[in-house]
Amino acid sequence: xxxxxxxxxxxxxxxxxxxxxxxxxxxxxxxxxxxxxxxxxxxxxxxxxxxxxxxxxxxxxxxxxxxxxxxxxxxxxxxxxxxxxxxxxxxxxxxxxxxxxxxxxxxxxxxxxxxxxxxxxxxxxxxxxxxxxxxxxxxxxxxxxxxxxxxxxxxxxxxxxxxxxxxxxxxxxxxxxxxxxxxxxxxxxxxxxxxxxxxxxxxxxxxxxxxxxxxxxxxxxxxxxxxxxxxxxxxxxxxxxxxxxxxxxxxxxxxxxxxxxxxxxxxxxxxxxxxxxxxxxxx
Numbered sequence: 001x002x003x004x005x006x007x008x009x010x011x012x013x014x015x016x017x018x019x020x021x022x023x024x025x026x027x028x029x030x031x032x033x034x035x036x037x038x039x040x041x042x043x044x045x046x047x048x049x050x051x052x053x054x055x056x057x058x059x060x061x062x063x064x065x066x067x068x069x070x071x072x073x074x075x076x077x078x079x080x081x082x083x084x085x086x087x088x089x090x091x092x093x094x095x096x097x098x099x100x101x102x103x104x105x106x107x108x109x110x111x112x113x114x115x116x117x118x119x120x121x122x123x124x125x126x127x128x129x130x131x132x133x134x135x136x137x138x139x140x141x142x143x144x145x146x147x148x149x150x151x152x153x154x155x156x157x158x159x160x161x162x163x164x165x166x167x168x169x170x171x172x173x174x175x176x177x178x179x180x181x182x183x184x185x186x187x188x189x190x191x192x193x194x195x196x197x198x199x200x201x202x203x204x205x206x207x208x209x210x211x212x213x214x215x216x217x218x219x220x221x222x223x224x225x226x227x228x229x230x231x232x233x234x235x236x237x238x239x240x241x242x243x244x245x246x247x248x249x250x251x252x253x254x255x256x257x258x259x260x261x262x263x264x265x266x267x268x269x270x271x272x273x274x275x276x277x278x279x280x281x282x283x
Contacts, residue, residue: 059174062107067182069101073228074197077221081200081207087217098224112178119171122164129161187236188282194232201225243281250274 073094080090133154140150177183182190208218233240250271257267 055170055174056177059111059177062104062111063177063181064184066101066104066108067184069097069104070182070228071193073097073101074193074200077200077204077225078196081203087213091217091220094221108178112175115171115175115178119168119175122168122171126161126164126168129157129164133157133161181231182235186283187239190232190236191239191282194229194236197225197232198229201229239281243278246274246278246281250278 076085076090076093076097079085080087085093136145136150136154136157139145140147145153185193204213204218207213208215253262253267253270253274256262257264262270
């Protein structure tokens with residue numbers, strides 16, 4: 001406090017103006033580091049199914065070899081028709097492939113007969129085992145045998161039953177593969193084989209007529225080629241008929257549009273549907 005030097009009265013105290021604080025600048029938050037996604041493992045390709053073994057592997061190999069020989073014969077015929085193979089080499093390879101194919105086809109017939117007989121025997125034994133299990137159960141229920149005897153004998157029978165069921169399954173699978181000739185080829189490939197062989201055969205016949213190759217070559221393969229063509233046709237005959245009917249529908253649709261029965265929109269929509277159906281025939 002301060003006082004007057006003359007009268008001693010208290011002097012008023014000067015009020016200090018408030019001190020203004022300069023606002024502190026707001027610091028920007030540190031930048032957030034970008035999120036790095038965790039490393040992803042590349043998708044591993046699923047392992048290929050192991051090739052069949054045992055009986056099924058044997059039958060698969062047999063049918064694969066038959067299919068390959070049919071393909072080689074057709075390819076050889078087309079090469080000969082194009083002039084890339086001489087008559088002597090053509091006949092040598094054609095006879096070689098035909099001989100091997102004949103052997104494999106005979107093997108196929110024998111395996112069919114053998115497996116059908118084996119399946120019959122396995123099914124007969126399965127019936128016997130099922131009856132034995134039923135009989136054993138009855139003997140236990142009426143008290144003829146005790147639980148221990150029943151358990152031991154029934155377990156042995158059930159083990160045999162499972163083995164027989166697996167055997168029957170394998171035989172049926174093998175029979176199914178044997179009965180499906182060229183089952184490893186899609187219908188479109190079989191059609192291509194038939195078209196290629198037929199075209200080459202007709203071209204060779206024309207070459208014989210023109211004197212470009214000897215008639216002996218044609219006579220040597222005529223029966224075999226015609227039988228092969230009939231065989232290939234039998235595999236896809238139903239599909240060829242289906243395609244023929246669809247193309248008739250397409251032709252009729254076009255006629256309906258031209259005479260004004262249907263609109264352009266309806267024609268295009270139905271045309272697309274029919275063409276898709278034709279594509280599915282050979283898929």
